[in-house]
Amino acid sequence: MASPRKRRTLIAPAAMVAAVAVAVSLLIAFRPDGGTKPTAAETPTSPAAHTPATPTSAEPEPAPPRPTPTPKPTPTPKPKPKAKPPSPASQAVSASLAGRIRPEVTYEGTATFYDTGDGNGACLYGPTTDVMTAAMNHTDYETSKACGAYVRVSAANGASVTVRITNECPLPCAPGQLDLSPQAFAKLAAPSAGQIPVTWTLLSPATTDKISIRYKTGSSRYWCALQAVGHRNPLARLEVRSPDNTWRRLARTEYNYFLSEQGEGCGTAIRLTDIYGETLTVEGLAVRPDALQPTGLQFAAH
Template structure:
């Protein structure tokens, strides 16, 4: 039989065992916490610094675009030229391609002219590498002047394009290779429009050009024809129309190897495309851009920027440049 004193001694012993066990558990917990704290975190990016240079580069590049800092690039003469960027008004301005030297610069390129490589086709109805069918007729061409208002032609290997394919003078200045069913062919330059009843595909040749294909007495022959980009020593000139001034002007390009797709003038808010008339002049009705830099684009997408052409009505001013041959 356990006496009260023995029972009390056993209770004190059990309490000491329980306190010891609790203390051991607490110590083990603390030790575990310390070990886990000192171990490396496996979810952390092992190379966080590697991303920093990339972020810095992107920010700097973005800042350069937003501030519009000019970039020195090569002009047609090979000299560094600042490339303008879009203005604060959001108006279009020449891109970096505008100052890139063309892979095939004309030998007559001057410092006042910038060439840009061809981009996408700007052609309308007249498409490169396309064969058209129609008929050829003949007309008395006189001195070679016509609806395109180029003035007298140095030769009479010229033609008038039907109204449909003339397309509001887009065909003006185009060189066309005409082939007859008998195997003969002739290259002519479009200087005129052939109104109705001339049908789509029809070309009205000068009498001299028609005679190179068939007897004039025949009067009408089936043909096929296509655009060509000929070899030529001629260069482009620009002419302001009679009556042009700083308040209203109309201008045209003369002597371009390839059909002209658009004409733009430089303004305070960027490049402005001018509307083309059926008589082959581009008009600025409010005078904006009159006398400033001119940008020409052919149907192949090549652009030429010409400086130094002033408003001198009815004066042919040489630009001393030419589009690339295709």
């Protein structure tokens, strides 16, 4: 028979084990899930382990990528032909040297006729035996700028005549109107018609004549007026050489002379410019009033 002390020692550990068992049972009993083990569906899944759901057959498949189009080669542009540079004539006309009456322009108006007498007129070219002349209306006369111009006048019946402008037709002559010599008008219509509609264009006619220079009556080294006579193309400018060897442009008068009121350039070299921009230089002419002095020069035909 064991001693009482040894028996007491064995009972104490058993009591402790029983107490621990009771505590564990109480913990399990008080859990919210009643102590049941969570299922696989309740077990939380780590985000890193989440696998995206495979799309079902009801979802549309993504469209295949479009093929990249092959770029077409850019055609090499053909070189454009170089534009022909403007001629001196067109440059001169564009600079308004021609004034109101321009080359290659057809003007409309009327034709009448008047008694030309000895052929002298406002342009002061003097008497002439040339009967194919005309007076330009006041507007297109343009301060005698039309003097010496050759124009071809055409009627509706197909007849035409070439005349030289030697006079001015004052108002009420309308723009476009030409007052012809009786002989020139008769080339277009019977004189009984009196007035007919016409068209006319500027000419640069063939001629063997040369230009002459005339100083007006009363001209000297201290005052002078001079004009050019017999020029093929209308005259745009007349200049004289100044003492400092520069060119001075003289003002044109209604009576077709270029005036130097202070005498500058009187008796010196003269430079003529036509409406096409061509220039001619005349040297060595003395001041000889009311005398035609030949130059041996002429503008080119156009």
